[in-house]
Amino acid sequence: MSAGPPTSSALDEETARAELYGLLSQLYYAVPSAELLSALRVAVTEAPADGAFLQEPWQVLVGTSRELSDAAIALEFDRLFGGVGKPEVYLYGSHYLSGFLNEKPLARLRTDLDGLGLARDDAMSETEDHVAYLCEVMRYLIAGDDVAVCNLTSQRDFFATHLQPWVLRLCDALGAHPQARFYAAVAQFTRAFVSVEAQGFDMLE
Numbered sequence: 750m751s752a753g754p755p756t757s758s759a760l761d762e763e764t765a766r767a768e769l770y771g772l773l774s775q776l777y778y779a780v781p782s783a784e785l786l787s788a789l790r791v792a793v794t795e796a797p798a799d800g801a802f803l804q805e806p807w808q809v810l811v812g813t814s815r816e817l818s819d820a821a822i823a824l825e826f827d828r829l830f831g832g833v834g835k836p837e838v839y840l841y842g843s844h845y846l847s848g849f850l851n852e853k854p855l856a857r858l859r860t861d862l863d864g865l866g867l868a869r870d871d872a873m874s875e876t877e878d879h880v881a882y883l884c885e886v887m888r889y890l891i892a893g894d895d896v897a898v899c900n901l902t903s904q905r906d907f908f909a910t911h912l913q914p915w916v917l918r919l920c921d922a923l924g925a926h927p928q929a930r931f932y933a934a935v936a937q938f939t940r941a942f943v944s945v946e947a948q949g950f951d952m953l954e
Contacts, residue, residue: 778881
């Protein structure tokens with residue numbers, strides 16, 4: 750994994766966007782692996798341009814990963830998202846959009862995924878409205894080879910419909926949770942990154 754804040758050239762910026770979505774997908778989907786955390790801890794924390802919007806939250810995330818052990822981060826993940834029954838913090842869009850799981854937002858998402866030629870792997874236990882799955886779809890729409898769907902229009906539409914309406918509420922929930930330290934930093938970075946993405950897509954109008 751290559752982790753770091755976005756760089757300046759257009760090609761590098763697209764690569765960085767895809768990698769950051771990929772990183773967020775991994776962090777939200779499962780307990781971060783030792784390899785992932787090792788890469789995060791040695792990541793460059795200085796952005797190429799002074800005052801870059803993502804630099805401070807990225808530094809906080811990297812710094813927090815350095816302060817906590819793998820075991821502490823794993824325990825935090827399990828406390829927040831795991832367990833039997835209701836989790837402390839939900840990671841599913843349907844919960845934030847409708848108040849329930851497996852509701853109409855998930856059905857609409859599945860229709861849109863089908864239109865993109867995408868389907869959930871049977872090995873994946875989570876439903877498609879899990880934030881990790883949505884971040885992985887965004888990564889694909891940026892970095893994939895199928896130009897018919899992997900383009901800025903598809904990215905903008907998918908982001909505006911399936912991530913933007915609720916992901917900041919997830920960030921709020923994590924930021925306010927007393928047991929969230931590493932994931933409060935993940936949420937802080939997610940919020941900044943989503944804001945940059947939204948501004949970028951607004952410029953396409």
